[in-house]
Amino acid sequence: MILTTTESVEGKHITAYLGIVSGEAVQGTNIFKDFFGSIRDVVGGRSGSYESEFLEAKNAALAELEERAQAVGADAVIGVDLDYQVLGGDQKMLLMxxxxxxxxxLG
Structure with missing residues (x-):
């Protein structure tokens, strides 16, 4: 399965458009990551714990996208777009x- 942000796949012909597919992932952080993330807010620097949560959520969303594309018989997904949201309040953060x-x- 080819996943690409471009509108075509180089060297391949698109023979059929099968529709829009999507994949979503909502990842909760835990109290320790929130605590250490808040320390990073004060002292600066990158938060490795949050970065790993975003990476895990991105990979899960792309895996779901690929699964749904396979379910409709696709060879590829073109024009892939990733959208990120942070949900939640002061007590808990959810990454979507x-x-x-x-x-x-493809032909």
Whole structure:
């Protein structure tokens, strides 16, 4: 399965457009990551714990996108777009990643 942000796949012909597919992932952080993340807010620097949560959520959303594309018989998903949201309030943070694209058949 090819996932690409471009509108075509180089060297391949798109023979059919199968529709928009999407994958979503909502990842909760825990109290320790929130605590250490708040320390990073004060002292500065990168927060490795949050970065790993975003990476995990992104990978989960892309895996779900690919699964849904395979379910409709696609060979590729073009025009993949990733959207990130941070949900929650002072007590808990949720990270949401949505991946969207167009499922296509290639020839």
């Amino acid at each position: 990643v949505a991946a969207n694209g167009t499922a296509v058949k």
